[in-house]
Amino acid sequence: MSHRNRRVANARVIFALALAVACGLPRDSDGTLDRIRGGTMRVGFAVDTPWVTDSSGMAGGVEGRIVNGLARSLGARVTWTHGHESELLTALHDRELDLVVGGLSADSPWKKHVAFTKPYHVDSGHVVRSLKAKRREEKHVLALPPGENGWLVYVERFLREERALLASALAAREETR
Amino acid sequence: MSRGAFTYPPEKAEARRKMKRLAWASVVGLTLGAIALASTVGASQAMKTAWVSDLLTAVPAAALIVAMRYELRPPSPHFPFGYLRSLSVAFLVTACVLTMVGLYFLYDSLMKLVHGERPPIGTVVLFGHQIWAGWTMVAALAFSLTIGFTLGKLKMPVAEALHSKPLFAESRMNRAEWMSEGAAIVGIVLVGFGHWWGDAAAAAFISLEIIRDGWDNVRQVIADLMDESPTKLGEHALEGLPRLVRAEVKKLPWVADAGVRMREQGHAVAGQIFLVPRLDGMNAAELTRRLDEVRECARAIDWRLHDVTVTPVSALASDDPPQA
Numbered sequence: 205m206s207h208r209n210r211r212v213a214n215a216r217v218i219f220a221l222a223l224a225v226a227c228g229l230p231r232d233s234d235g236t237l238d239r240i241r242g243g244t245m246r247v248g249f250a251v252d253t254p255w256v257t258d259s260s261g262m263a264g265g266v267e268g269r270i271v272n273g274l275a276r277s278l279g280a281r282v283t284w285t286h287g288h289e290s291e292l293l294t295a296l297h298d299r300e301l302d303l304v305v306g307g308l309s310a311d312s313p314w315k316k317h318v319a320f321t322k323p324y325h326v327d328s329g330h331v332v333r334s335l336k337a338k339r340r341e342e343k344h345v346l347a348l349p350p351g352e353n354g355w356l357v358y359v360e361r362f363l364r365e366e367r368a369l370l371a372s373a374l375a376a377r378e379e380t381r
Numbered sequence: 382m383s384r385g386a387f388t389y390p391p392e393k394a395e396a397r398r399k400m401k402r403l404a405w406a407s408v409v410g411l412t413l414g415a416i417a418l419a420s421t422v423g424a425s426q427a428m429k430t431a432w433v434s435d436l437l438t439a440v441p442a443a444a445l446i447v448a449m450r451y452e453l454r455p456p457s458p459h460f461p462f463g464y465l466r467s468l469s470v471a472f473l474v475t476a477c478v479l480t481m482v483g484l485y486f487l488y489d490s491l492m493k494l495v496h497g498e499r500p501p502i503g504t505v506v507l508f509g510h511q512i513w514a515g516w517t518m519v520a521a522l523a524f525s526l527t528i529g530f531t532l533g534k535l536k537m538p539v540a541e542a543l544h545s546k547p548l549f550a551e552s553r554m555n556r557a558e559w560m561s562e563g564a565a566i567v568g569i570v571l572v573g574f575g576h577w578w579g580d581a582a583a584a585a586f587i588s589l590e591i592i593r594d595g596w597d598n599v600r601q602v603i604a605d606l607m608d609e610s611p612t613k614l615g616e617h618a619l620e621g622l623p624r625l626v627r628a629e630v631k632k633l634p635w636v637a638d639a640g641v642r643m644r645e646q647g648h649a650v651a652g653q654i655f656l657v658p659r660l661d662g663m664n665a666a667e668l669t670r671r672l673d674e675v676r677e678c679a680r681a682i683d684w685r686l687h688d689v690t691v692t693p694v695s696a697l698a699s700d701d702p703p704q705a
Contacts, residue, residue: 230513231575233499319501351499351577357513360504364511 230353236302237355245280245302247271248292252307254377255344258286267305267346269373270324274303274362293318299349303359310343319356320345324363324370386455387465387649390684396542401449403539407442407532407551411435414525421514421521425500425572426493427565427583428518430486434591435525437482438558441551444471448547452647462688466605468647472547473602479554480595483588490584499577502569515569522562522569529559541614544685545648546601549614554594561587608644622650624704626682630675635659642702649687654679655694655702668693 232238249256249263249271257265262284275282285292285301292304297317308314310323323343346363348356363370389397418432448471451464505514533555540548564583571579604612611620623641630639636656643652654675658668672691679686 229570229573230502230515231573233572233575233577235575319503322503348501349499350501351572353502353513353515353572354575356501356503361511364504364506 230357232352232354234299234349234352236299236349236352237358240278240280240302240355242279243281245271245275245278245282246285246300247282248285248287248295248301248304248306250287250289250292250304250306255307256305261286263305266325266344266373266377267307269376270346270363270370271303271305273366273369273373274359277362277366289314293347296347296349299352302349302352302355304347306347308345308347310345314347317350319348319350319352321348321356321360321363325374386453387463387687388453393543393684396539397449399539400543400545400548401446403532403536403548404442404445404449406535407555408439408446410528410532411439411442411525414528415439417521417524418518421505421517425502425515425518425569425580426490427568427580427587428522430490430584430587431522431525431562431565433482433486434558434561434587435529437479437591438529438551438554440478441472441475441547441554444475445547445551447471448647462646462651465647465649465651465687468547469602469605472550472598473606476595476598476602478595479591480599483591483593483595487585487588487592490581490588493581494578494585497577498581500572500580502572513573515573518569519566522566526559526562526566529555529562533559543648544614546605546614546645550594550598550601553597553615557590557594561590605645610643611645611650622683622686623652626652626654626679626686627704629678629682630654630656633675635661635663635671638697640697640702640704646688648685650683650685651688652686653690653692653702655692655697657695657697658693 247263249258249268251258252265254265256263256267259268262268262282263271271282285295287295289304289306289308292301292306293314295301296304304318308320310320312320314320323345325344327342327344346359348359415432415435418428418435422428422432445468448467451467454464456463502513502515502518504511505517507517533552536548536552536555539545540552564586568579568581568583571583611622612618613620623643626643627639627641630636630641635658637659638657640655641652643650645651656675658671660668663671672693675691676689679689
C-alpha cells in the first residue's frame with residue numbers, strides 16, 4: 205500500500221469515526237426521541253387550511269400527512285391536541301407537547317421560544333394579507349420543543365429524506381383548498 | 382533631541398514594524414474568525430458570545446494601527462508634548478468597550494440559565510450531507526481558536542522587545558480569547574450530549590474572561606493617565622529605571638545629589654531629573670552645557686527615555702521626589 209493510499213484510508217477511517225460519533229449525537233436534553241420511538245407522540249395542531257385541516261379531532265392537510273408519516277417511521281401513536289397557535293406553542297415551550305403544526309413560517313416571532321425545523325417547503329408565490337398585499341417567500345416549518353436536539357435532527361432528516369411523502373402531501377394541498 | 386519627535390533606535394524599529402504587521406494580521410485574522418463563527422452561529426448563546434468577542438478583540442489591534450500613525454509625529458503648537466500618548470487613548474476606548482460588552486454577555490447568559498432557555502441546534506446541509514449544525518460550529522470555533530492562539534504567541538516576544546503594554550495586553554487578550562473558544566467547544570459538545578445548560582454556562586465563562594480582560598486594561602490605562610511610574614510588563618510592580626537613572630546621575634563628580642521622577646508615555650518614558658550641582662565657581666554657561674549633557678546621556682541609559690527635563694535645584698529633601 206502506498207503512502208498516498210494509506211493516507212486516503214486513514215482519512216476514510218477518521219471520516220467514518222466522525223460520522224459514527226455524529227450519528228450518536230446530538231442527544232435530547234429530555235429524551236424526547238427515545239420516548240416517542242415505539243411510544244406516543246404528543247402533537248398540537250392549529251387549523252390553517254390547506255396546511256393543517258381538522259379531520260374529526262385529528263390534523264389533516266399537508267402537515268397532518270407529514271406528522272402521520274413521521275409517527276409511522278418511529279412506530280409511534282399520535283395523541284392530538286387541538287388549540288390556538290399561542291397556547292400550543294406555549295405548551296410546546298414547556299415541553300408538554302412534542303410537535304406543533306399550524307402552517308407556521310420561519311419568520312414567526314415564536315422562533316425565539318421554540319425550535320423551528322428547517323423549511324420543508326418554500327412557497328414563493330405567497331400573498332401576505334397585509335396592508336401592502338405583496339408577494340414574498342413563505343418558508344413552512346414545524347415547531348419542536350427547544351433543546352431536544354436529537355429529536356430536531358431526526359425530524360429535519362426525515363423532512364429531507366422523505367421527498368416522496370412530502371411531494372404527495374403537497375399535491376394533496378390542492379384537494380383541500 | 383529630547384523635545385522633538387520620538388524616534389526608535391534602529392534595533393527597535395524592526396520590532397515596531399513587526400508590531401504593525403501583527404496588528405494588521407490581527408484585524409484580518411480575527412475578522413475572518415468572526416465571519417466563520419457568525420456564519421454558523423444559529424441559536425447557540427456561546428457561539429454568539431464567541432463571534433462578537435472575536436470581532437471585539439480585533440478592535441484594539443485596529444486602534445493600535447491608528448495610534449501608531451500618530452505616535453511619532455513631532456510636537457505641534459496644539460500638542461507641545463507630542464503624540465506619544467495616542468497609544469493610551471486607543472487603549473482607553475478599547476478597555477471600556479471590552480468591559481461593558483463582557484458585562485452584557487454575562488447578564489444575557491445568566492438570564493438564559495435562570496430561565497432555563499434551551500438552545501435548539503438543528504442540522505445543516507454541507508456538500509450534500511445533512512449533519513448536526515453543532516459540528517460545523519465546533520469546526521468554526523477550532524478555526525478561530527487557531528488564529529487567536531497563533532497571534533497571541535507571535536505578539537509576546539515583540540511586546541517584550543518594545544516593552545509595549547498595549548501589545549502585551551493584546552497578547553493576553555488573544556490568549557483569553559482562544560481559551561474561551563475552547564470553552565465554547567466544550568459547551569456545544571455538552572449540548573450534543575443533551576446537557577442544555579452547557580451552552581449558556583460556557584457563554585457565562587467566556588464573559589467572565591472578557592470582563593477580566595477589560596478590567597485589567599482599564600486599570601492599566603487609568604494608572605497611565607495618573608502618571609504612574611513605569612511598571613514592569615504585565616505586572617503592577619515598579620520598574621527600576623528611575624532608580625538606575627538617579628544612580629547614574631549621582632555618579633557625576635559635579636553632582637552633589639539627584640532625584641528622579643518618571644512616567645510612561647506610550648512606548649516612551651518621560652520625566653524629570655532634579656540635581657543639586659557642586660558649583661565650585663562654575664559659571665552659568667558651563668552649568669547649562671553640563672545639564673544638556675545629562676539630558677543627552679539619559680538616552681544612552683535606556684532607549685525609551687525621551688523628553689527628560691533636567692532641573693538644577695539648590696537642595697533636595699531625601700523623599701523629593703519619592704523613590705521606590
